[in-house]
Amino acid sequence: MKIKVGLGSCGIAAGGRKVLKSLQDGAKKYNLDVEIEETGCIGMCFFEPIVDIVTDEGTYSYGFVDENIAKEIIENHIKEGKVLEDNLIYTSENPPNYTKKQHKIALENCGVINPEKIEEYIEKDGYKGITKVLEDMSQEDVIQEIKDSGLRGRGGAGFPTWFKWNAALQSKGNQKYMVCNADEGDPGAFMDRSVLEGDPHRIIEGMLIGGYAIGASEGIIYCRAEYPLAIERLEKAMAQAKKNNYLGENILGTDFTFNLRIKKGAGAFVCGEETALIESLEGKRGMPRLKPPFPAQSGYWREPTNINNVETLANVPWIISKGAEAFSSVGSEKSKGTKVFALSGKIKNGGLVEIPMGMTLREVIFDIGGGIKKDKKFKAVQMGGPSGGCIPAELLDTPVTYENINATGAIMGSGGMVVMDETTCMVDIAKFFLDFTCKESCGKCTYCRVGTKRMLEILERISKGKGKIEDLDELEQLGNSIKDGSLCGLGQTAPNPVLTGLRYFRDEYEAHIVDKKCPAKKCEALLTYTIDPEKCTGCTLCARNCPTDAISGKVKEIHKIDQDLCIKCGNCFDVCNFDAVNVE
Amino acid sequence: MCDNCSGVEFKKNFRDEKVNLELITPVIEKYGKSKGNLINVLQEMQDIYGYLPLSGMDYLAEKTDNKKATIYGVATFYTQFRLNPIGKYLVLQCQGTACHVNGSKEVSKAICKELDIKPGDTTEDGLFTVEDVACLGCCSLAPVMMINGEAYGNLTPGKAVKVIKDLRKKALEGDTNEN
Numbered sequence: 001m002k003i004k005v006g007l008g009s010c011g012i013a014a015g016g017r018k019v020l021k022s023l024q025d026g027a028k029k030y031n032l033d034v035e036i037e038e039t040g041c042i043g044m045c046f047f048e049p050i051v052d053i054v055t056d057e058g059t060y061s062y063g064f065v066d067e068n069i070a071k072e073i074i075e076n077h078i079k080e081g082k083v084l085e086d087n088l089i090y091t092s093e094n095p096p097n098y099t100k101k102q103h104k105i106a107l108e109n110c111g112v113i114n115p116e117k118i119e120e121y122i123e124k125d126g127y128k129g130i131t132k133v134l135e136d137m138s139q140e141d142v143i144q145e146i147k148d149s150g151l152r153g154r155g156g157a158g159f160p161t162w163f164k165w166n167a168a169l170q171s172k173g174n175q176k177y178m179v180c181n182a183d184e185g186d187p188g189a190f191m192d193r194s195v196l197e198g199d200p201h202r203i204i205e206g207m208l209i210g211g212y213a214i215g216a217s218e219g220i221i222y223c224r225a226e227y228p229l230a231i232e233r234l235e236k237a238m239a240q241a242k243k244n245n246y247l248g249e250n251i252l253g254t255d256f257t258f259n260l261r262i263k264k265g266a267g268a269f270v271c272g273e274e275t276a277l278i279e280s281l282e283g284k285r286g287m288p289r290l291k292p293p294f295p296a297q298s299g300y301w302r303e304p305t306n307i308n309n310v311e312t313l314a315n316v317p318w319i320i321s322k323g324a325e326a327f328s329s330v331g332s333e334k335s336k337g338t339k340v341f342a343l344s345g346k347i348k349n350g351g352l353v354e355i356p357m358g359m360t361l362r363e364v365i366f367d368i369g370g371g372i373k374k375d376k377k378f379k380a381v382q383m384g385g386p387s388g389g390c391i392p393a394e395l396l397d398t399p400v401t402y403e404n405i406n407a408t409g410a411i412m413g414s415g416g417m418v419v420m421d422e423t424t425c426m427v428d429i430a431k432f433f434l435d436f437t438c439k440e441s442c443g444k445c446t447y448c449r450v451g452t453k454r455m456l457e458i459l460e461r462i463s464k465g466k467g468k469i470e471d472l473d474e475l476e477q478l479g480n481s482i483k484d485g486s487l488c489g490l491g492q493t494a495p496n497p498v499l500t501g502l503r504y505f506r507d508e509y510e511a512h513i514v515d516k517k518c519p520a521k522k523c524e525a526l527l528t529y530t531i532d533p534e535k536c537t538g539c540t541l542c543a544r545n546c547p548t549d550a551i552s553g554k555v556k557e558i559h560k561i562d563q564d565l566c567i568k569c570g571n572c573f574d575v576c577n578f579d580a581v582n583v584e
Numbered sequence: 585m586c587d588n589c590s591g592v593e594f595k596k597n598f599r600d601e602k603v604n605l606e607l608i609t610p611v612i613e614k615y616g617k618s619k620g621n622l623i624n625v626l627q628e629m630q631d632i633y634g635y636l637p638l639s640g641m642d643y644l645a646e647k648t649d650n651k652k653a654t655i656y657g658v659a660t661f662y663t664q665f666r667l668n669p670i671g672k673y674l675v676l677q678c679q680g681t682a683c684h685v686n687g688s689k690e691v692s693k694a695i696c697k698e699l700d701i702k703p704g705d706t707t708e709d710g711l712f713t714v715e716d717v718a719c720l721g722c723c724s725l726a727p728v729m730m731i732n733g734e735a736y737g738n739l740t741p742g743k744a745v746k747v748i749k750d751l752r753k754k755a756l757e758g759d760t761n762e763n
């Protein structure tokens with residue numbers, strides 16, 4: 001029998017470490033012969049902390065475990081064999097919808113193996129891909145296999161992976177470099193982090209295969225400094241791989257040599273863009289370079305360089321060991337394989353999901369994600385983060401493929417999927433993203449630097465009820481000019497959130513401008529909170545929950561909000577049990 | 585940077601404290617003069633002092649081939665680098681998309697009002713520094729904040745303020761106990 005505790009960043013944030021400690025203490029106290037292990041994120045972040053009991057008969061998963069429940073698990077389940085029905089979320093015999101509709105390739109080991117043990121990775125066919133490559137595949141064979149699989153980059157643009165590899169193989173240089181882009185900058189996305197934390201050896205193997213294919217003997221993983229756990233696990237994995245002769249000189253007795261190192265980023269969204277990333281690798285400010293020449297011709301220290309996203313690389317060992325055919329049989333005509341998404345926002349089951357390409361948004365959000373929190377009305381789903389857009393309810397049946405998502409004006413992106421309900425204001429969301437890109441613009445191109453600022457100012461004006469109807473045309477014009485006038489993907493896509501907003505939610509913009517109203521009741525300047533004296537019972541609940549003490553009134557007396565102190569946080573509205581708080 | 589502009593206005597953003605420069609000598613030696621390591625050196629410098637002191641950066645310029653302007657340029661480009669010391673508690677409030685949709689702005693406002701500072705600043709008593717970050721990677725628990733490495737999820741403005749108040753109480757009690 002084995003106990004596994006999910007200790008990805010999400011599990012730890014939810015209190016997983018305390019649970020682990022409690023389980024260990026319990027097992028020691030009763031002298032139980034049971035292995036207690038850490039594992040990565042299984043994807044069901046909304047149930048964290050999660051504890052799995054793996055027995056010969058099957059797996060029992062407990063959710064929302066705290067220290068006390070952990071104690072009970074030890075005392076009842078482990079010691080006496082009595083299952084705690086109340087805390088059980090599912091068993092392997094009866095998996096939930098959340099997992100049934102998924103198809104795991106990149107995430108197949110996440111939350112299953114102990115990421116800190118190379119043996120467990122090897123047991124799951126790990127390093128079989130690179131062994132096969134070194135035994136009987138030429139560089140061209142590898143590239144052909146990847147071409148046949150139809151794998152496209154998962155970092156955002158969806159460029160065919162084989163094409164980039166081939167370009168790097170064909171170009172001449174003294175030293176070639178294989179780089180992994182683990183800068184995951186989309187705010188609200190954590191797919192790459194989970195893979196790095198949950199299955200680091202897979203990324204190493206992907207890097208090895210790619211390095212072999214393009215002829216690189218040096219690899220670099222550029223990882224966000226905000227992901228300390230991912231870096232720690234990668235470092236451990238690299239040391240183990242080196243010990244087992246999967247990294248370093250003469251790998252597996254061949255003349256293939258590959259050295260890998262990690263470079264920590266320092267917090268700049270634009271460094272996810274490949275040429276800015278290269279500048280940053282060289283220790284400089286992360287300002288994008290003009291393309292062409294592409295990194296495949298002239299990248300890190302002006303040598304041929306290939307850059308791939310984490311998830312792209314996670315698919316590579318699987319494709320090599322299981323064959324291109326197995327991969328290309330999943331997905332749609334032009335978008336092969338699976339895609340990992342971080343489901344979040346106003347969704348019931350937020351977490352990590354891996355779906356076969358071609359599944360509709362509706363299936364992802366409602367069948368897997370369980371629908372909207374508090375059963376409110378679905379309004380839109382944001383894909384592609386600051387470079388993407390909001391897809392409205394009418395288009396819920398859009399299949400998730402590169403082509404279909406692009407046609408909506410959003411992009412597939414790296415995998416952020418933020419769900420919004422009727423209380424999300426589309427002007428506010430556009431403003432949020434523009435504020436982000438405006439701050440993150442590196443400042444090199446005038447259109448991106450100044451243009452995004454001007455767009456943000458217009459949006460701010462609109463959200464304060466001071467917009468003019470001409471503003472909408474101006475936003476469109478400016479947006480299109482920024483797209484044309486920017487060097488890199490940041491500026492070229494920054495207007496997307498506004499442009500898709502205008503395309504699908506123009507009436508909401510107009511409501512702000514013409515009626516001076518925010519239909520979602522979000523834009524503060526257009527709202528006032530008051531207490532209805534008819535309905536107020538003087539229960540004091542609102543006053544006690546007001547973070548700024550703006551509400552006055554004694555027990556059983558009618559309460560009043562001081563408008564000067566009110567920060568419009570909406571707390572009183574949320575807590576009132578008598579609908580006595582009005583917002584207009 | 586020329587001498588005319590190396591002073592006044594620009595440097596107001598930096599903090600110049602007398603720090604023990606010997607502490608970074610080994611770091612500078614470790615990376616030597618090999619190219620491309622400026623970010624690593626600055627990261628380690630920040631680990632040592634908690635921020636990037638102006639004298640430390642000037643010292644680095646003196647000891648390596650990097651121009652002062654290059655160093656300041658990198659230090660101001662990346663959000664990870666701090667130009668001022670931080671408080672005892674570093675409050676990272678997530679402003680990522682998932683947290684935004686779930687009300688992080690209201691949480692942030694309540695925290696800033698309670699501490700009477702803006703994001704990026706430190707309270708006068710040196711207890712709290714508040715910073716905005718984009719996604720702490722716990723989106724399913726949104727809205728989230730992280731204080732000295734510990735994450736607090738599913739926040740409301742009220743809950744967040746309570747956490748701050750409790751920490752302040754703990755710190756103040758700790759102080760009197762020590763006396």
Ligand SMILES: Cc1cc2nc3c(=O)[nH]c(=O)nc-3n(C[C@H](O)[C@H](O)[C@H](O)COP(=O)(O)O)c2cc1C
Nearest residue numbers: 153154155181184185272273274308309312489490
């Ligand atoms: C502003 C900007 C940010 C980006 N951020 C990321 C990122 O965080 N992670 C990533 O893998 N790719 C990111 N990309 C895409 C990369 O430039 C590049 O296309 C990708 O890493 C290539 O890998 P792939 O072919 O495996 O997808 C970003 C692009 C732009 C323009």
Ligand code: FES
Nearest residue numbers: 678680683720722
């Ligand atoms: S958006 Fe806040 S944790 Fe991801």
